Amino acid sequence: MSGGTPLELTNVQPSDLTWISRVVGLWQRSGRWSFALGATPSPTKLSRLLWDDVPTQQVAREDGAVFALLQLARPELDDGIAKLELLLAPDRFSDLDPLIGEFVARMFHEYPLRKLCMTAAADELELPPCLRATVRWAGCLTDHRHRGGSRYVDWNVYEIWRHAWFGSESGDEAS
Amino acid sequence: MSWVPSRPMSQTYGPTPVHLQGRWVVLEPLRRDHIESIHCILAEEPMTLLWPRSHMPSFELRTLENHIWQMATLQYAVRERSQGRVIGLMQGTDESPRDRTIGLGIVMDSSFWRRGWPVEALLLFLDFLFEVRGYRKVYFEMLDSTRRRAAGILDLWTRKEVTFTRHHRNSLGEYEDWHVFSMGHRDWDPTLVERLGLTRR
Secondary structure (H helix, E strand, C coil), rough: CCCCCCCEEECCCCCCCHHHHHCCCCEECCCHHHCCCCCCCCCCHHHHHHCCCCCCCEEEEECEEEEEECCCCEECCCCEEEEEEEECCCCCCCHHHHHHHHHHHHHHHHCCCCCCEEEEEECCCCCCCHHHCCEEEEEEEEEECCCCCCCHHHEEEEEEEHHHHHHCCCCCCCC | CCCCCCCCCCCCCCCCCHHHHHHHHEEEECCCHHHHHHHHHHHHHHCCCCCCCCCCCCHHHHHHHHHHHHCEEEECCCCCCCCCCCCEEEEEEECCCCCEEEEEEEEEEEHHHCCCCCCCHHHHHHHHHHHHHCCEEEEEEHHHHHHHHHHHHHHHCCEEEEEEEEEEEECCEEEEEEEEEEHHHHHCCHHHHHHHHHHHH
């Protein structure tokens, strides 16, 4: 942890669109924030990704500077599933790990979720340690996403089960 | 000065509709008059082979119609040639022109599916997606119970890439695994349609 100011998760503000537009395509990211090579998403599109079908999201800040966006997106509460979406500064992993852990724990507490799902291009996201310990790799869509010329990259799919996160016995109950 | 068209107004503009014809079935671009037959198929039994979503909308006709139109821009009704009945629906969903991938949805009256020959509709549609539309990869998503019913065909043609465990509830309220299979263009025989005497025009 750098500096003396504690890192914190705070609510997303409309002004957060400004830094998102700067880092999108540069930071580590999950599927929601993955764009085609050379794409220049409009402010409207970025705003939709920030707000549409996202019941909960937070940003990690230190001294007002933001270095992560954490989202719970596209919930399907009938089946107790939702997507975890991340936009992470690549040089802050050690600082981010406890905050991601806090966010995931909070989502399992506040929503009747059995599991979280996450997708990411193989070259766009390195799993943070707190997720690596509990995530289940569900498979890989091979050569899924175009990366320029004739090159395509794999798309990894992950599951984070509630019972695995809290270390309890397996089950489908969202409690 | 008044505007004068440079071409006769009867000339068709835009892409020509495609009709896919086999020995037993014809695939027609989806029209509103097809929807009621598809509604009857879905209402009589929950037979939705490879339907992309496990949750069915309301069976009210207009609600279902809106749902179908919103699902995809590439949809063909399957009509059997002997009596002209609509027996199913082929859909291309989640299209990604950039990645050249597409998902496949199928609705089929199960009383016909078990006769075998409706697989011709699937062959015609896959050929259309690979050889005409130029998709590189086709995805098939389904509940585990559907996978077990279609196991023979899937094992021949596709590759299982992802399994979401205990992902969606089935019609009995039980959680089932949700599988994602794929077929690549390099796995497809471009001469198959011709060799089977089917027509793409």
